[in-house]
Amino acid sequence: MADDYLGRKMEEYMSRPAKQHRSNASLARLLAKNRSHRGYDASFKVRADQLRRIIEVNTLTPSACNRQPLRFRPVLADEAHKVLPHIRLGGALPDLHLPQKGCEPNAFIIICSTVPEDHYVDIDLGISAQSMLLQAVEMGLNGICIGAFDHARIREEFALPYEPCLLLAIGRGTEVIRTIEIGAEDDHTYFRKDGVHYVPKVRTDELIIK
Numbered sequence: 180m181a182d183d184y185l186g187r188k189m190e191e192y193m194s195r196p197a198k199q200h201r202s203n204a205s206l207a208r209l210l211a212k213n214r215s216h217r218g219y220d221a222s223f224k225v226r227a228d229q230l231r232r233i234i235e236v237n238t239l240t241p242s243a244c245n246r247q248p249l250r251f252r253p254v255l256a257d258e259a260h261k262v263l264p265h266i267r268l269g270g271a272l273p274d275l276h277l278p279q280k281g282c283e284p285n286a287f288i289i290i291c292s293t294v295p296e297d298h299y300v301d302i303d304l305g306i307s308a309q310s311m312l313l314q315a316v317e318m319g320l321n322g323i324c325i326g327a328f329d330h331a332r333i334r335e336e337f338a339l340p341y342e343p344c345l346l347l348a349i350g351r352g353t354e355v356i357r358t359i360e361i362g363a364e365d366d367h368t369y370f371r372k373d374g375v376h377y378v379p380k381v382r383t384d385e386l387i388i389k
C-alpha cells in the first residue's frame with residue numbers, strides 16, 4: 180500500500196477495470212465484423228473510388244525503414260474473370276468448392292512488392308492487408324486475404340511490373356460467420372454447420388505467455 184498521494188492514485192488507477200472508450204468499442208466492432216468472406220452478393224458491384232479509398236490507408240501504415248515497397252493493382256468487375264480461375268478459397272472445406280457459383284467476388288486488390296519478398300516486406304504486407312480489410316469493413320464491405328493463387332498467371336494476366344504477394348477480394352459478403360473460443364491445443368480448423376461458418380479463435384488467456 181503506497182502512503183503518498185500520487186502513489187495511492189496510481190494504485191487506484193491500475194486496479195480499475197479498463198474503460199470501454201468509444202473509439203475502442205468501435206475498433207472492437209470492426210475487428211469482430213472483419214471475418215473472411217468466401218461468398219459475395221454478385222449484384223453488388225464495387226466501384227473504383229471504393230477500392231481507391233481502401234488502398235489509401237497505405238499512406239498511413241507503418242513500414243520497416245519506411246521503405247514502402249508495396250504497390251496495389253485494383254481489379255473491378257470487368258477484369259474479375261482474369262483472377263477467379265487462379266485463386267483457391269476455403270482449402271479446409273474442399274467439398275464445398277468455394278466460392279459457390281454466383282457468389283464469386285467481383286473486385287480484388289493485387290498487392291505487389293517492388294523488392295524481393297523478405298521478412299520485413301511480409302510484415303508490411305500483413306499490416307497493409309489488415310488495414311485495408313478494416314477500412315473495407317468500415318465502408319460496409321467485406322473481404323478476404325488470398326495467399327493461395329497462381330502468382331505467375333496473375334502477374335501475366337495483368338502484365339504486372341512487380342511480383343504479386345497477396346490478393347484481397349472485396350465485396351458485399353453474404354456469409355453468416357461466427358467466431359468461437361477455443362483452447363490453444365484445440366482444433367483450429369474452420370467449419371460450417373446449418374449455414375453458419377464458424378471460426379475457432381484461441382482465448383486471450385492462452386495467447387498470453389505467463
Ligand SMILES: Cc1cc2nc3c(=O)[nH]c(=O)nc-3n(C[C@H](O)[C@H](O)[C@H](O)COP(=O)(O)O)c2cc1C
Binds near residue numbers: 216267327328
Ligand atoms: C495471409 C493470409 C492468407 C490467406 N489465404 C487464404 C486463401 O488463399 N484462401 C482462403 O480461403 N482463405 C485464406 N485466408 C483466410 C484465412 O483462412 C482466415 O483468415 C482464417 O480462416 C480465419 O478466419 P477469419 O479471417 O474470419 O478470422 C488467408 C488469410 C491470411 C491472413
